[in-house]
Amino acid sequence: MRTATTEQTTHPVLIFWIIAGWVGFCILPWYGVEDGFFRFGWLFEGYPFDEDYAPGAFLIAQGRKLWLAPMLLALAAPLLVLKRRKTDPVFAVVLILSGALGFGWLIAQGFGIGIRGFNFAWLTALFGDLGDRQFGMGYGAMILASAFLFLFTQGIAARGAINGDVFVVSAIGGVIVIVGTFVFFPIAKMLTAAFITEDGGYSVGIFAAKFFDDRLWGLGCLWGARCGVAWNSLFLAILVGLLSTALGLVFALVVTRSGFRYKRALRALTVLPIITPPFVIGLALILMFGLSGSVTRFVADLLGVQPTRWLYGLPGLLIAQTLAFTPIAFLVLIGVVEGVSPSMEEAAQTLRANKWQTFRTVSLPLMRPGLANAFLLGFIESMADFGNPLVLGGNFDVLSTEIFFAIVGAQYDQGRAAVLAVVLLAFTLSAFYAQRAWLGKKSYTTVTGKGDAGVHPLMPRGLSIPVFALAAIWGGFTVIVYIMIFYGSIVELWGVNNTLTFKHYLTAFSVKLGDNGLLWTGAAWDSFWTTIYIAAVAAPLTAAVGLITAYLLTRQTFAGKNAFEFGTMLSFAIPGTVIGVSYILAFNVPPIEITGTGIILVISFIFRNMPVGVRAGIASMSQLDKSLDESSLTLGANSWQTFRRVILPLLRPAILAALVYSFVRAMTAISAVIFLVSAQYDMATSYIIGRVENNDYGLAIAYSTTLIFVMLAAVGLLQVVVGKTQIGRRTQFTAGG
């Protein structure tokens, strides 16, 4: 009954990509269209003959851009093997060669020839002056590149890689290429930028000079002067890591090892960092402890002391970041503390250890990897944090903000920004590497609870009193901070005129009924809609890339899988500021010229948030038994059909979660965004930062509050929807054995 695809002589997927390649080359404009990705004005402005809008084939036919011509050969070659069998060696070889050569040539010409003709002196020396130039690639080039890539992967599959599975090989190839293009290429570009001298040459000396700068590594603070930025960042990150881990553990113990009644409310804490734009905590602290903050004034009046600016600098940053990242540590540690098998603790108790001894000798040591994990997460987050240092930093400079000022400030020193970014990247990558090397494997294992019917013992009394006290203090503080945010948004002018008003909301979000319907007259609407639009475009793409990657990681084995995994999770450890700088350096010039567009924002979100999608996917996919895939395969479905009909339907909750989280994270992101926004595409967070810099706190806080509520609604909706699906799924699985 079943006809083996290996013996067919028609290959629908191959035909599809060959056609796509020809369409890309002959019909779509080769170069990027200035007006925007989704504007189609070019159709009426001289297409297909105008040089700006012409497809590759038309350019060649007119005798221009002749360097595009060799790709025709690579595009024509696959037509010759259409009628051959997949097992025929010629089939594979032709596809691999045409794919590789076509793709290689496309990249090579893109880098070789830029807006000033040849990009490299030796090319000019070899071929003479080109007398022509080209801009960034557009639809045509993009489609053709994909066509070449997938011709290549089909060739590889035909040679028998991954059992000849075209879908899996293509997915691997696709993920490698996009991650390479949008993560590794910009980082590499940034690394080289660190070596570029002012006259455009390369020099190790210039890197060394900038790297060993006193502003970076100075130890002045040991004798009263100021320390280098790198030390500041490191010191802050270690402190924040330690504090947030300790507080996270405190909360985790309260939730899992105490008779505390309102555990659900505490768990809700974990949602806070997801929905809070990073700098909002800093703003709230200013409202309380700043020069005209309410607490400051109260204490000043009470004790008759002069208010100081003590908040700005290390103390403020420490408080703000600990507030912001404790919930993250909490989230990690709940899992860890629950993951300690109750039977271990019960065993210890039957061996005559008392509660405190059990905790100290069994529970705590078993939590150690989790504690280290939480610390490293806090460390990375603190290093990468941009919003709080910008708002609260004062004279305490840290790497992430220094990078920003090196690029946008009066100094405009790309080289220095690149060097700072390299240092920052080195710190976060080391932490990331340490986390993976020691504990990476543990984070994916799920606790099934099977055969472990025991109950966690309560905390020993001596421990529970300080733990409860700390949890109460810090929890209360967090609540006050969030109340302050809301209160601050409805006060006329904080500390000066405390009358309540909705003025700020009106300025930001007023609408008028004009002649042509609603007029969005508020100042914030522009950036608000842009944010929603960009986040909504990025979310499904992020989820798709993340889930496909998760599928490859959990379900397939292939050579280099570990490197693949490391590469895809890497962008988690790359601070947003570094992404921002590297994108500016990499995508401001052809062949990929997308700065100032919405696309670059979308792309930066996809790769910043991809690890979230990957993690969500891995977590739920590893709960699906592999025999489900295998039985689908033995029933005659291929791996794509299996993915679509079995895996995806069972992953619906994970898909939704990935969608909402990437949407929400795209809305709260600031660090990469602030480099990439343009007048046309301004995002909410960068708009708010702009207001803060103008000391317009009222509007900034009102806008932030609105964002928090919007995202709270999104997350709440998710909880409702996913909560239901999960219940349905759970029962099916338990009965399914």
Add this chain to the structure above:
Amino acid sequence: MVKPQISGKAAPVSFRGVSKKFGKDVVAVDNIDLEVQAGKLVTLLGPSGCGKTTTLRMIAGLEIASSGKILIGDKDVTLLPATDRDVSMVFQSYALFPHMTVLENVAYGLGFSGFPKDEARERALAGLDLVGLSGYDNRLPSELSGGQQQRVAVARALVLEPQVLLFDEPLSNLDAKLRRQVREDIRAIQQDLGLTVVYVTHDQEEALAVSDEIVVMRNASIAQIGTPRQLYDAPVDRFVADFIGEANIIPCQIETRDGDTARIAIEGYRYDLPSRGLPVGPASMAVRPSRILLGVKNGFDATIAKATYVGIRMEYTLETAFGSMFAVQEDVYHPLQVGQAVKVGFAETGPVLIPGG
């Protein structure tokens, strides 16, 4: 409309020098040759880690052989992935898709085999009928009992009329009583439809009960192939003797050989049995616990070390000059006492000499 009939398209399977390595140095299957005849039920039996499941998965195409050739029918399928092989498999965990109804599960594979929707549905219903589950088509797998889920999994595999049907420890998730029932059902369907079935299990009793032929595997290679009777009555070595049923391995002396009959001696006890080509001299023999007679006149000496009452029989551990032995006796009403000395002999048939020690 004619009701579709599920029929078999049984094809033989053959392995020619097949090996499977995982990574560089883990050899899961080492150079095995195997012929499974069309229409037969062949069991792969062995302790865990012996390579039986890997062998099964290589037939399915879920693992690709590292070297050697695999043929199904007369077609070389060595490099063919699972999707393209005409083989279906019943998984240990059943692997029913939890988001599809029973009918959708059974019709799943038919959709990919080019059947139009109506016919796929008819065939799926016929398949459910065959396993005795008609009327359950709109339920979700979670609404069925373990045994019913099992049967859905069988129906799902059957309706594709595969050349070879594979079972990976299909009974291990069922309780003991259901096991006997289901294995009889599987055997009945296999014989009715004349299917080629390859069946993996580590339970020797299950293997003896369902198989036409049993392949005993050990350490990635085949220890012995034969019918249940051959394996039980004439194991080729100590491993097979001990794995198929229980056996006492007893050292003995072959005193004389007379054609195919050998006379052995154990501490002066003489016993005649087939020689299996062994020369005069020291040898070993395998004796099933039930073939041991206690309290005979002619025999060797032993002491009762343990006596256990298990309801339908008595189980004894005996201490002898050459080590301990295990024996069972039907007589539960006159149990022997611990410490009692007895003479031990063998029943007329049953004990065999083991070639190769």
